[in-house]
Amino acid sequence: MALFFKWAQKSFQRNLAYRLEYYVSLFNALLFMTIFTSIWSALLGDQERSDGLGKIEMVQYAVFATLIKSTISKSRDLIGERVRTGEISIDLLRPVSLLFITLADSVGSWIFQVFSRAIPLIAAAWYFFDVKFPAGLNAPFFLSYFLSFLIFQGILFIMGVSSFFLTENFPIWLFNSASISLLSGAILPLKFLPEIVQKFAIYTPYPYLFYVPTMKLINNSFPFAHALLFQCVAIVITYGIGYYIYRRGIRMLHIQGG
């Protein structure tokens, strides 16, 4: 465990090395917040909705879903990139597992993002969008948020190790990004999707990424205990699939370069 935290600490330090990347990603997150809050304000106006998701709730939803997404998600396929360049050989030479390396690395980046992005983004949300601290900001929310992080890492691991077979796994990466956009709740709450899509989505890990923790924050009547259980199931399944692909793929991996 000490190694895990030391690795995470070094990853945190590495994130500090690039200031421009930090400012640009912060600006991006602010831009997304502005876009989605503006859309929901224009669409919903002052109308009341029977499901309790009126203008105020949806502006809150847009702000917190963006906040959660920007602190958890990564736009880079680190394993895939290292397979393409052959640098994966360095990771495989270490006496630790690849999942351990990627998880420890991601925990460091995640902690960096929480501290460096969440605070300025919450301040911006409070100042520009008049968003108040939601009542659902409590320990169960943080548990759900942590589980979301683990699910995201599990999906990322599946994407990464698929490059052991494919080398160029961009189409799968693209499909995953589209699925996240549609089903994770990062843009639209799952409730707003057609019923058939909702029924399908709950059998994928995506709604448990951003939809569940965001709904926990803004909607007191959300069946949270049930969702938390599904988050745990999603973790077991994603890591199980990732480990299976890794075990099969490692035998077929061709390391690039001499």
Place this chain on the structure above:
Amino acid sequence: MGSQKNLISVCNLNKSFKVLQKDAGVLGALKALVSADYKIIEAVKGISFDIGRGEMVGYVGPNGAGKSTTIKMLSGILYPDSGTISVAGVNPFRDRKKYAMKLGVMFGQRTQLWWDLPVSESFDLLKSIYRIDNKRYSENIEYFNSLLKINEFWSQPVRRLSLGQRVRADLAASLLHDPEVLLLDEPTIGLDVLARDAFRMMIKGINNDRKTTVLLTSHDLGDIEMIAQRLILIDLGEVLYDGSLTGFMKKYSHLSRVTIQFQKKDKKIDFPKGVSLIESGPTRVLLEVDTRILLYKDLLNLIPRWGDVKDIHMELASLEEILSQIYRH
């Protein structure tokens, strides 16, 4: 071979790759979308060798001979189709973590250090990864400072190091956990003459001080001549020679170079069998002579017939020349 008790044991190793064949042009690309043709390339064919503790072995061959494939399999990062590998009795594919503790690997073309962190931070992380105790870590850092002078750039981020500094840091990093075996894959690529010489001295020093077994692949045959006592030559995935470097030089020393300086040279010279013309000038020729076919005394009898001789200079072929002859055949 393996003069001492065997540390590395490689037995009947085979590896082939399935490579997609595409016809040239747009039509070829479209055809490949519908029906893919694959070609099987046998990169390594039944390679076996043993290496004893403390040996320094040069593993050479032309591009595509199967060197890197063997090194990757020895590193435990590429699975063989068949055959076995073990280092001190540990199989890399059954017990990867234990195997990694016994092995230090240095690739000349990629670094195992963390690009954005200072050298000191990378070493601190490696200390935890390999569970090195504080005392041993301090001793090792002191040793590397004396030999590799890593203290000169200890606090600099890796991305800011010169190539020579990066190679020194990488060598120290690969030895930090006291591995029994050090695999070096093109370690001096891109280094200048001085840095190359220094690197070779360091490897010899480490082998001398710690009895670390070294397996080295390099296209710079100066590395092999300076470092290795034993040579394994492979081509087309098979071992062509496995023995001492001096034995190799003796075996192939029938190849020698003869430079003849003429006062006046015949316009057309018919060289006998066993003699190949390398270079020719108005008054000078450089020949390669195979003394298994043509003895020196016969050559010396022939030379005056080719012109008015001013000077003759003979030298045995270098390792590079011998290998290039073998590669060509």
